[in-house]
Amino acid sequence: MLATAGSLVAAFWAALHLRTLLLAAFTFLFLADYLKNRRPKNYPPGPRGLPFVGCIFQLDFEKPHLSIQPFVKKYGNIFSLNLGDITSVVITGLPLIKEVFTHMEQNILNRPVTLIRERISNNNGLVFSSGQTWKEQRRFALMTLRNFGLGKKSLEQRMQEEAQHLVEAIEEERGQPFNPHFNINNAVSNVICSVTFGERFEYQDSQFQEMLRLLDEATCLETSIGCQLYNIFPWIMKYLPGSHQTVFRNWGKLKLFVSDIIDNHRKDWDPDEPRDYIDAFLKEMTKYPDKTTSFNEENLICSTLDLFFAGTETTSTTLRWALLYMALYPEVQEKVQAEIDRVIGQKRQASLTDRESMPYTNAVLHEVQRMGNIVPLNVPREVAMDTNLHGFHLPKGTMLLTNLTALHRDPKEWATPETFNPEHFLENGQFKKRESFLPFSMGKRVCLGEQLARSELFIFFTALIQKFTFQPPINEKLSLKFRMGLTISPVSHRLCAIPRL
Template sequence: MIMFLSSLVTTFWEALHLRTLVLAVVTFLFLINILRRCHPKNYPPGPWRLPFVGNFFQVDFKQTHLVLQQFVKKYGNVFSLELGQSPVVVVSGLPLIKEMFTHLDQNFVDRFMTPVRERTTGKNGLVVSNGQTWKEQRRLALMALRNFGLGKKSLEESIQEETHHLVEAIGKEGGQPFNPHLKLINAVSNIMCFVTFGERFEYEDCQFQELLQLLDETMHLMGSPAGQLYNGFPRIMKYLPGPHQKIFRNWGKLKLFVSHFVEKHQKDWNPDEPRDFIDAFLIEMQKDPDRTTSYNEENLISTTLDLFLAGTETTSSTLLWALLYMAVYPEIQENVQVEIDRVIGHKRQVSLSDRESMPYTNAVIHEVQRMGNIVPLNSSRAVTVDTKFNGFHLPKGTMILTNLTALHRDPKEWDTPEVFNPEHFLENGQFKKRESFLPFSMGKRACLGEQLAKSELFIFFSALMQKFTFKPPINEKLSLKFRMGLILAPVSYQICAIPRV
């Protein structure tokens, strides 16, 4: 009996001791978390944060940009969140965005390094690099775009040639329902392939089609809830199975694709006659090997891949929205075709010089960009030094999200913000630029491919409107729902391209 009571007391004490220990550890971690999250005076307001997870589970990552608009209404044009371990400040409104990217541009020039990008590219490449690496990679990329096409007739001719292939491929569908996604992404990617690799790929190339599907899947997963979970809790998610692990497997395959072209170029390149971006990079690599620069093979692969990704997904997604909107708004499509018939006719090839004479078509393309809203929160920035902004204190390292969704749907800026209306970009029948239209961002980190994208959108879109009328399949209603990823794209759809006689 005594032994039994002794054993019972011992067991009870051990259980009590274990509970006490666990409670002490949890309390300690909770206090550390509270102290770590203590914000400085005048930090932007925001919703209440939970310990460890912050506001992660208050944000629906399938429609992040829409959820944040509710916070704007409650907390104003500058508010804060915590997504896992990352402090975030969201900025809305044209005056504040302009102040950030013009008057205080040095304080917001850096990209925020997410854990996903840190694991895939490290500090290499063009999109998320900072400092000397970013300056060198951007300089070389701009030089390549100039030397291998941008602003030159050769690039316009390349887009026109690719347009011919695209029209031919769509024409083979015979007016029957088809999914335009792969054809559009193939056409757009071929322009960037011309600049980076010096060649294009046929639409029947199964291997390249698989690569494009891999590219699309990776971009979607990066912005999906699984990708955001990894960004919020990388130390845990790194060891857990799930869709996020596919991001890193896919990225490895994409790097192998670029590596293959680098190896081919290294075998037959001529430093005196560079053909494309890879050749230009190899020239930089061979200059004075003792100098400290970012011109190395890791950056060559990362920057080439960044150019390929950025120059493919954004423009192809915009064109997907464009065809969808034209099928949903047939009267607007007809107005575009009337203008095309008057200015270009049925047979002559579309040229960039036609743009000035086609204000309505130009306005429709801009309205597609506004409503399609493919980069709803811009590319994230990081505060480079402790900064006073709009009366708030922003600590160094804070992630900054620019609320382009609020800007492009602001009722103070647009007459019918929720309606597809090309008149937003027209005044007395002429095209009108809008200061509150920033799909390519602004400032030093604005999209360096803006002119290329504008050229592609005008030529591809106008040529497709010239040759086809796009309609929904019989007895079907097309949806304007979106699919959230790094790029906001329409959900998969089928469409009919009826040849115009």
């Protein structure tokens, strides 16, 4: 009896001891989290977050760019928003954005690196790198893209040829309902692939179609709640299934795809006759055998993949929005077609020199970009040193988000901010540039493919609207609902491309 009572007491004490230890551990973690994330003096105001996860559950992950807009009304044009372990500040309004990206830019040239991004690229490549790596890779990419045709007639001809391939692929649909997603992705991607890989891929190429599908899925999932939780609790999430595992798997397959192309290049590589970006990079690597620069195998893979991603996703998504808007606004489509018929006619393809003579078409493309708003909070920056902004203290390491959503829908800047209206970019019938239009960002880290993207949008769009009238399928209702990811893209939909006689 005494032995039994003693065992019960010992068990009770052990359980109590364990509970005390757990309680002490949780108390310590909460206290450490509070001390780590407490607001410094003069820190921008913002919503109070929960321990460890910050404000992520105050955001709607299907439309986070919209769910932060009430915070602007409540806290002003500079407010803080802690996302798990990341302290971020959101800036709103054209005067503030211009000030930050001109007078403060030297302090915000870096990219913040989330744990998920660190695992994918580890400060390599063009988009998410910082410091010396970014400077070297961007300078080399700009030089190489120019050498292989950017801004020259040769690359424009490749765009025209690819536009013709896309027209022929859509003609095969014979006016029946079809999903334009991956044909457009393939066409746009072929332009950058011709520069990076030295080849284009047929629309029936099953391996390349799979690469485009993996890229699309990874782009969509990288902003999911599962990936955000990985950034906060990597030691737990790495053992659990979820969207983060799909993202890692997809980027791994995409890296292997690029690595195989690099290996094939090496088989017949002639350093004196570079055929494309990969050949040029391989030659650059031979200049630095001691590996004192960022010109190494991992950066070759990541930079090539960044060009592939950026050169495919943003332009193709914008084109998909453009065709959707044409189907939803037939009166706008008719005006574009009238301008095409008047300036180009039906027999020849548009060239970039036609753009100045086609102000309405140019205005429509800009309005598609404004309304499509595909990178709603800009690509984030990181504050490299303690900085003062309008009396607020931004500590080193703060992530800076630019509220392009509010800028592109600002009633002070746009006559009808919530309505698709090409007149926003017209004045007395002529195209008008708008200072409050920043889809490619601004400053030293402005999108390096801006010129390429603008050219592609004009060539592809005019080729398609010249040959087809895009309409909703009978008994199917089109909408402007979107899918959130690294970019905002239209939800899956079908169109009818009716050949023009």
